[in-house]
Amino acid sequence: MLRSTAITLTVLIGLTGCTTPESAPAPSPAQQPDGLDELARQQLKWGECENADLKDGGAECATVEVPMDYRDPGGKKITIAIARKQAGDKARRRGVLLTNPGGPGAEGLSLALGLEGQAAAAVYDTIGMDPRGVGKSTQLFCDPRPESPTLPSRPTEEDLPKYTEHAKSDETACASGGGDLRKHITSMNTARDMDLIRRVLGEEKISFLGFSYGTFLGPLYGEMFADHLDRIVLDSTQDPNQSWRDQEKDDVAAHHANVQAWKQWVADRDKSFHLGATPADVQGVLDRFAATLKDKQLGALDDVTSFDSAVGTGARYRSLWAAFAWALGDLLPALDGGDVDADAAGQLAKLAHPDEGNSLRQDEKPNGTYQAILCDWSWPTNQEDYYADMRKVAAETPYGEAINSVAPNNCSFTTGRDPMIEIKNRRYQPGVVVQSEGDTQTAYRGGAAAADKLDMPLITVQNSGVHGHYGARKNACVDDAVNAYLIDGKLPERRTTCAAVADKLADIAPDSAGGEPAKKGDSPALEELLKNVK
Numbered sequence: 001m002l003r004s005t006a007i008t009l010t011v012l013i014g015l016t017g018c019t020t021p022e023s024a025p026a027p028s029p030a031q032q033p034d035g036l037d038e039l040a041r042q043q044l045k046w047g048e049c050e051n052a053d054l055k056d057g058g059a060e061c062a063t064v065e066v067p068m069d070y071r072d073p074g075g076k077k078i079t080i081a082i083a084r085k086q087a088g089d090k091a092r093r094r095g096v097l098l099t100n101p102g103g104p105g106a107e108g109l110s111l112a113l114g115l116e117g118q119a120a121a122a123v124y125d126t127i128g129m130d131p132r133g134v135g136k137s138t139q140l141f142c143d144p145r146p147e148s149p150t151l152p153s154r155p156t157e158e159d160l161p162k163y164t165e166h167a168k169s170d171e172t173a174c175a176s177g178g179g180d181l182r183k184h185i186t187s188m189n190t191a192r193d194m195d196l197i198r199r200v201l202g203e204e205k206i207s208f209l210g211f212s213y214g215t216f217l218g219p220l221y222g223e224m225f226a227d228h229l230d231r232i233v234l235d236s237t238q239d240p241n242q243s244w245r246d247q248e249k250d251d252v253a254a255h256h257a258n259v260q261a262w263k264q265w266v267a268d269r270d271k272s273f274h275l276g277a278t279p280a281d282v283q284g285v286l287d288r289f290a291a292t293l294k295d296k297q298l299g300a301l302d303d304v305t306s307f308d309s310a311v312g313t314g315a316r317y318r319s320l321w322a323a324f325a326w327a328l329g330d331l332l333p334a335l336d337g338g339d340v341d342a343d344a345a346g347q348l349a350k351l352a353h354p355d356e357g358n359s360l361r362q363d364e365k366p367n368g369t370y371q372a373i374l375c376d377w378s379w380p381t382n383q384e385d386y387y388a389d390m391r392k393v394a395a396e397t398p399y400g401e402a403i404n405s406v407a408p409n410n411c412s413f414t415t416g417r418d419p420m421i422e423i424k425n426r427r428y429q430p431g432v433v434v435q436s437e438g439d440t441q442t443a444y445r446g447g448a449a450a451a452d453k454l455d456m457p458l459i460t461v462q463n464s465g466v467h468g469h470y471g472a473r474k475n476a477c478v479d480d481a482v483n484a485y486l487i488d489g490k491l492p493e494r495r496t497t498c499a500a501v502a503d504k505l506a507d508i509a510p511d512s513a514g515g516e517p518a519k520k521g522d523s524p525a526l527e528e529l530l531k532n533v534k
Helices: 052-056 109-113 160-184 187-200 214-224 244-267 279-293 304-316 318-336 342-352 369-376 383-396 399-406 444-454 476-488 526-533
Strands: 060-067 077-085 095-100 124-130 206-212 229-237 432-436 458-462 495-499
Touching: 052 109, 060 187, 077 109, 077 187, 095 109, 095 187, 095 214, 109 124, 124 187, 160 369, 160 383, 187 214, 187 369, 206 214, 214 229, 214 444, 229 444, 229 476, 244 279, 244 304, 244 318, 244 383, 244 399, 244 444, 279 304, 279 318, 304 318, 304 342, 304 399, 318 342, 318 526, 342 526, 383 399, 432 444, 432 476, 444 458, 458 476, 476 495
Parallel strands: 095 124, 095 206, 206 229, 229 432, 432 458, 458 495
Antiparallel strands: 060 077, 077 124
16 A cells, blocks of 8 residues: 555566567467457567666566457557566576556556565566556546645544545546546456466466555456466555455554554663653653644644654654654753754654655646545545544544545545455465564554465564565565575465564663663664665
């Protein structure tokens, strides 16, 4: 699930068998007539990629023609851009691994290089794909939107309708800008595109690596095309049988749990941080900051909403815990009228807006894939359902933009969507699920539920808030287990734990252990630490 912070990764689908770049594959006898035979015989023209990283990394690029509407395969066509890095050891090649970065709506071509440095790169052609609607594929656009209203993290009753108006505006802009294409930008059609790509590549089966929303797309492909799915890895995983809205509620609960855990950790080390000896004391400090920011700015830290966002980020990533606490301590004197510590305020402001500079200008046409795909799930149309949740979140868990997870959604106002099929019991070989305990983009509960539903082993990365692990975090425990599965089919134990690497807690003993208090200079700056977990 892609929100303010997301790792750009890709879903990998492994295809068995060999094919040359320009070969015309013969249809499998198992394939039923579906009107796609002509498209399945199209010749791919692999060539140099436009992207410099892909080109320098030895990948090649092509486009695949697919139906806009699979009910009318002879009708209008759109294109899907793919990139391929061929297996490093041709003698051991066991197929292709198709990748998806999540989002929904994230571009995925770059993940053709996603296995670089991993043992599995020797045996798979790694396929990156821009899903329909995004990137180098046929794009889906919304019309330019009006300037967004101020949407606070702790809305009053008067603020609540602003969220509804924003959602309506989103839907109006995307419905008018998307045209006929929009209703065909669905998860099920993306899965159909994946299978058509499989056929064009001449593969009987594909393997798949998905991150975030891609962990829904993989099981969906398995539900629709079970006979053609080989190995599957789901990293930072959604519950395949839960609505998007219910998953958002789980993410709010994850924010709450992270803040609770951070408060306890800081309270246990009060001699180092001086923010309070109990979690309630530490909460009191957070409340004082919020009260002060209602009336005045603290240097670069603008307001309560920015502060709440900073708390969510600072409490999520364990490697930030100490530096976050010290920054709060440095800024504490300003609450009593003292000078504002400009460095501390700047560090907290960076936590509040970690992706600043990546937003689209209002006069540009934004991509509308995210708003379209979310409507694959059903959403309440009664706005009071959202408002009730928002009141509770504002009072109990205003941190980390949690309010946006339960606010009105554009899908409340959409029409003409195909219903999502149900993901039932797995009918393909078991794969691997990887999940962080403190992830707030795909909460741990969802990963555990997916492992149970799909009857797959679960690798838990303990005490970490990172989103996306395999091939991205230099975590040998995760990488070795996934490589052993992808290469040799060796599944890890049903419940496996790995220690965090990119998001590692500072080694500060609790006060009860005795010893000297830690010092601020022992920890890198927040901004530097943030680079390692984003």
